[in-house]
């Protein structure tokens with residue numbers, strides 16, 4: 001007889017492992033299946049985020065930022081060094097250690113919460129007597145059964161049909177995180193989040209980086225003023241960003257990659273680079289899941305079709321994270337995982353899609369929550385805007401990092417905060433205050449009246465809230 005569980009989670013990324021833990025906390029007998037393998041072939045739960053996404057990219061961003069500080073900014077503080085060298089193998093090794101700490105942490109959490117972990121690929125076999133049979137294909141093949149199944153199989157990098165990933169010269173996010181030596185010339189296709197983060201890593205370490213972007217506008221999802229500032233700052237740092245291009249033939253050989261493209265002006269161009277990162281978005285992972293066996297509905301992109309509450313077309317089958325609609329963000333996947341576990345327990349799990357923060361971990365960092373100015377204009381919403389530059393913030397000056405600003409958008413009549421946009425130091429941390437404020441439906445005046453520690457970067461947030469009412473104190 002197959003092993004029976006109350007809940008089976010397929011996929012152990014941030015959506016899946018968090019759903020499994022929450023379901024176990026709620027008293028269910030839970031199994032989580034994940035197929036990711038580490039270099040030794042062992043289990044490596046945590047998904048894209050832990051293995052080739054959020055965590056390793058931030059480890060490399062940190063290492064490369066230290067290098068840039070040492071080579072460009074220490075002198076301003078009176079620190080002199082000898083020649084500063086970067087040992088790329090050591091940097092990658094450190095990143096791998098950070099990844100392993102996170103993998104091991106998740107295995108520990110499974111034990112602590114009594115979640116049964118299966119290392120292998122999970123696929124639907126059949127629906128029987130109100131439950132689902134799931135095959136685990138791995139070292140030990142077995143079939144397990146549950147009435148409730150949460151699919152959290154994530155996403156993979158989209159490739160250009162003409163230039164498949166070989167992870168040697170044409171790299172996805174996976175290869176981009178384990179380049180063995182700093183390439184002299186690095187090409188990136190797509191100036192989205194991965195292109196900017198990974199382009200920044202290798203630029204800081206000395207690569208000449210050119211980013212080719214199809215869209216005529218830069219960072220279209222961000223507030224226009226932030227995107228404009230970011231383009232100016234990244235260009236000044238040395239990232240070459242070409243917008244509105246059309247990619248043509250891509251030839252890769254021993255010497256590198258040659259990318260033919262048409263520029264925005266319609267001129268035929270060629271970019272020759274040692275390595276090419278292709279970061280043009282991601283596709284949902286449903287291959288191997290065998291959704292047909294139970295009639296699980298997918299959309300034309302291959303994503304699992306769900307409603308607002310992550311219910312699929314099948315009773316008892318849920319899907320969360322990158323494999324469903326919505327932004328492909330780890331914290332969105334986690335929130336959906338928690339909410340689904342709570343719904344299974346008959347509780348009222350809820351995800352507020354309007355207050356999901358976005359962060360781009362470049363330098364300066366970019367973070368936002370809520371509506372952009374262009375969205376409010378398009379929706380015909382009457383709003384007030386307030387902005388405060390880090391140049392006028394004491395802590396930013398002491399840090400030596402004064403680029404960027406905080407911008408508030410508030411309803412013209414009620415003063416309710418509709419969006420907060422930050423480009424500047426530690427924007428990833430500063431945005432939390434705005435998320436909390438928006439969750440509590442705060443007004444800009446609420447933030448302006450709250451005491452913020454001095455000297456801190458968060459004072460720029462308070463000042464931007466004051467700016468909505470045109471009464472900044474320090475600018």
Ligand code: FAD
Nearest residue numbers: 011013015035047048049053054122154321322328329330
């Ligand atoms: P995943 O993390 O993709 O996990 C899915 C898991 O399921 C994987 O382990 C996969 O092997 C497994 N799986 C798939 N099919 C099966 C099957 N049939 N059986 C068993 N297991 C299966 N997001 C942020 O919020 N912040 C960031 O800073 C950030 N940085 C990123 C940087 C990069 C380079 C990339 C690529 C992504 C980044 N993301 C970031 C996005 C984030 O990684 C994803 O949104 C997140 O991992 C989605 O979580 P998930 O659980 O839905 O899927």
Ligand code: NAI
Nearest residue numbers: 190191192193194195213214215279280281328329359360
């Ligand atoms: P993306 O959607 O952020 O950016 C892709 C870019 O490629 C877009 O600007 C798009 O216009 C461009 N593009 C698409 N096709 C193209 C073509 N043929 N030629 C030239 N340009 C083309 O996708 P990306 O960077 O691959 O990242 C995938 C997802 O991973 C992100 O959307 C995000 O959800 C997640 N992520 C999140 C991070 C974070 O939260 N800090 C960091 C990295 C990734």
